[in-house]
Amino acid sequence: MEAIQTQRGPKFFVDIEGTLHTWEKDTITTEEIILLGGWDPSLGAIEIDKDNNERTLRPGEVIDLKPGQGFSKKI
Numbered sequence: 001m002e003a004i005q006t007q008r009g010p011k012f013f014v015d016i017e018g019t020l021h022t023w024e025k026d027t028i029t030t031e032e033i034i035l036l037g038g039w040d041p042s043l044g045a046i047e048i049d050k051d052n053n054e055r056t057l058r059p060g061e062v063i064d065l066k067p068g069q070g071f072s073k074k075i
Contacts, residue, residue, distance in 0.1 A: 015070035026065050030057040033071045044074035 012023040016037045033045045045057045050068025057063065057071075 012065050014065065017070075017072050023065070027062050028065060029063070030059055030061045033057070033063075034073075037071070037073060039073045046072050046074050048072060 012026060013020045014023045014028060014033070014036065015021075016033060021036050030045050031041070034041050034043075037045070039045070044059075047055045047057055047063060048070045049055075050066075056074060
């Protein structure tokens, strides 16, 4: 009989407009960010890095989560 591993990897926190959401993966898509933020998908999303630089995210983009990173809806 094989052992079943139940230990999970690290839990991440995703900062969306100042609200921290727990996240199980080390990546997140633009659409997952929009869903967590509860936004209208037509607005899109931006990434804000630790130096406060903003970048518009493309639909379907996969983002590697990093410390000091946050997300906001595009206005």
